[in-house]
Amino acid sequence: MNFKLKIWRQASPNDKGQFVDYEVHDISSDASFLEMIDILNDELVEKGEDPIAFDHDCREGICGMCSMFINGHPHGPEAATTTCQLHMRKFKDGETIVIEPWRARPFPVIKDLIVDRSAFDEIIRAGGFISVTTGGVPDANAIPIKKEVADLAMDAAACIGCGACVAACKNASAMLFVSAKVSQFALLPQGKVEAKDRVKSMVAKMDELGFGNCTNTYACEAECPKEISITNIARMNRQFIGAKLG
Amino acid sequence: MSNKPFYSSITKKIIMSLMGLFLITFLVVHLTLNSFLLFSNDLFNAGAHFMGTDPFIQAFQWVLFAGFAIHIFYGIVLQIQNWISRPKGYKRRAFMEQSPFSKYMIYTGLLIFIFLIIHLGNFFFVKMGWIGNGVPLTSNGEENMAELVRNLFQHGGYVAFYVIMFILMGFHLDHAFQSAFQTLGLNHKTYWGFIKGLSRAYAIVITIGFVIIPLFIYFKIV
Incomplete structure (x- = not known):
């Protein structure tokens, strides 16, 4: 060819x-x-x-x-x-x-075609982790988690952080990436402990770095190579509202 | 450049969506009153008289104006920040927006704003006595708002302008309704299809509802 x-x-x-x-x-x-x-x-x-x-x-x-x-x-x-x-x-x-x-x-x-995506690393550093002491390895069934919830967390965790969502969005918004990283923790018991601080910190960092505002065009979901769902953005918005009010 | 001025990105969007839903509700009330014209002038005049004199409505209209102002202000702030977020565009960019009218919200919004000013100049400002020769009177000496509306809709150019503006409004609403739910976090797979369907149905009903009134008057159907 x-x-x-x-x-x-x-x-x-x-x-x-x-x-x-x-x-x-x-x-x-x-x-x-x-x-x-x-x-x-x-x-x-x-x-x-x-x-x-x-x-x-x-x-x-x-x-x-x-x-x-x-x-x-x-x-x-x-x-x-x-x-x-x-x-x-x-x-x-x-x-x-x-x-x-x-x-x-x-x-x-x-x-050329290489861009600096360390802004994503900065967002992760702002809260995309779990800092609670977990101790020794617990029994696999010690904390029951509904399969549907585990599947949703796993789907969110499929995000590879490539930045296609930002590239596709007409506003250069990073909401799909940040919402996937917020959701993968927020859905699971270990991540819920710091959920409120996490969402506030990560959104604040995203804004500080100058990513655009989400206008729900849903181009990010259509172009994501890992098919991350926009329901993660809705979940992050819910979490953000709860964190600000609570 | 930071995207923090005027609250966080999500807070700005939440304010936009709440004001938007408020204006969406207002449009239903407005259309209901307009539809009285299809039945009788007296009914429309009675509705207009109630809206123009009821103390609660009179006070509430300032809340409505504030709703418009906040929605417009944050719409412009969000758009400027979004333009700043991508200083250099692509040479070739496919149409990727899955909510097709989302791409043109700032443009449809600005045209609706211009229409709003003209619309207020045609009716509200005349009623308030700020411009024009005032509202025509009925044989009983009461304000005849129906006559004012019917006179304006005798002009083909104005009717065409009005119809085009409401089609643009329909495009704006088609994205706006479901987008507000997504922003407020009310997206769940079991009812998201229903909300999107409701959003499109609302946009179509509002557009057709507002458009048929001037067309019926112009073509002397009512």
Whole structure:
């Protein structure tokens, strides 16, 4: 397969940046999107040019590192898929593909397609943890938890923190990410102990970092590679109201 | 840049949604009174007289104005902060909004605000005697609000403007109703489909209800 690529190139955080056109040829339809970029980078290195900088790690769809905005969608046009799990057979032969970094004030571009997502780490540091002393390992059945509740907590915990929700949202809001991290703890007995402080701290940090306000467009849920539900946002809003009133 | 001014992001949204639900309720009352025109001028005039003289309604109208002002103020604050949150946009961005009219709330909202000013100028300000020649009188010497409305709806251009504005209002309401519930945390899988359906039904009923009145008057059906 052959493709025309329009890729955002930016040498450094302060560089103005621009789109540069490339062409790749004889790409296997079974190649992943990142493998296609690898092939292009090999060619660029052979020509003595600077390869395209992009984030990647596990390439198994679970680490949350890959972060490309492909043809108008975070992680590309296929639903519930990370960039590393996106295959070139999902594109048409000869298609022009536009590749951009996540765009949000709290996610500044470091180089090319790599953005600094440490703002998410700051939100986690503000309260995305449990600090109660847990002692020794308890018996697995010592604290009964309803299966539906455990499933909801597990679904929220599936968030890989890639930032696609922020990238997709027209307001660059981080509500889906923060609500998943709030929910995964708030639903379980161990997490409920600090639930009120957690939601207030994490929302305050999210606001301080300059993420946008949620306007319930639900684009985040549609574009999330892990299909995190917007019911988590509603749960976080309930928790926030309860924490402020209580 | 911090997104904290004028309370936290969620608090601002909660204020927006509560004021929005208040205005949604007000629209039902307004439409009910307007619909009296479809039955008789006397009934409409009686309703208008009650709204214009009842002490509770008179006091409450200032609460209503405050509701509009707060909703508009926070709508603009939220939008400005959201624009600041993405200083550089995408070269290619798909239409990803699952609540389609959510993308245009600031624009439909600003157009509704302009309509509101014109609407107040056509009716409320005339009734208050601030502009125009006052409200026409009935043979009994009472204010004939029905006549004022009917006179205005004789103009095709105004009727077209009114209809277009209420279709935009319908788009605004289609997102607004269910969005308020989500913001208040009232989203549960067992009744979320019902709320979304109710939201769309409300938007359609309000739009059709407000639109048929000027159309019926213009085409002399009532």
